[in-house]
Amino acid sequence: MLLALALLLFAIFGSNVILGSMGMGGFLGDVSEMLILLAASIIFVAAILKKEAAEKQSNKQQR
Template sequence: MFLIGAAIVFTAFFLNVALGAFADAAVLGDVGEMLVLSCASVLFVVAILRKEADRSENDDSR
């Protein structure tokens, strides 16, 4: 769930950068880009930490 959210938010960031580079029509400014990329990073870290917790839980139960 969190990994899908991170992918969606990162795709929004990438599309904004691509629009700014090729069409000179970026929707977000510098601060907006920073917030979107930070959100994608946080979602990715949460997804990885949950995956590690699940793996650790499965290893301890044996």
């Protein structure tokens, strides 16, 4: 769930960058673009930490 949200936010960021590089003008401003990328990064890290904690818990239960 968190990874899907991070992917969606990164896709929004990426599409804005692509549109801007093609000269069509991006739909996000500079600050909005930065906040979208920051949110995508934070959610991605949260997803990785959650997955790591679940793996650690499953390893602990196997012992």
